[in-house]
Amino acid sequence: DGGITQSPKYLFRKEGQNVTLSCEQNLNHDAMYWYRQDPGQGLRLIYYSQIVNDFQKGDIAEGYSVSREKKESFPLTVTSAQKNPTAFYLCASNGLAGVDGELFFGEGSRLTVL
């Protein structure tokens, strides 16, 4: 079945460590996105990519990095520079290179910093 796969679902990190969250899609979508969700704050855009080898910062990109070497994959690295990384991370994609259109979400990755 087509969809978006995020891994791991749960991740624990010690302070000062970088961690990478995986996002893979087999929907043949051009655009992929990373959101962060904190309680009571809805979804906030971290990074998005509309085409391979290109990506743009969202509203809260500081302390995060991404790559888009393949159309199917858009991994997110949470670096030690991110001061409050504990959150629920959602990867999404849509079939248009522009910003309109329905977003399809993965199941999310919950990161906890110990």
Place this chain on the structure above:
Amino acid sequence: QKEVEQNSGPLSVPEGAIASLNCTYSDRGSQSFFWYRQYSGKSPELIMFIYSNGDKEDGRFTAQLNKASQYVSLLIRDSQPSDSATYLCAVNQKLVFGTGTRLLVSP
């Protein structure tokens, strides 16, 4: 002013009633509007989308858009306990989401 605003709730309605969820947005140039449902601990799923002024119905759900007043609403008829979730309004031109309204439907 936030770009997309929703009342966080909770909005409590009895089973069988109509639930009305509202969302306002600040960018007059916005063209597409989406309602997502999110159960606790899960990812959002699309309920409705609307591009044109007026009403759009899909089963028990009706989305209403008024671009002049910059609001979009979601009506849920015959509310069921399984509708209890957080409903996120999204204005897709800038991929901006509201904070969501928590809906509680009591049996």
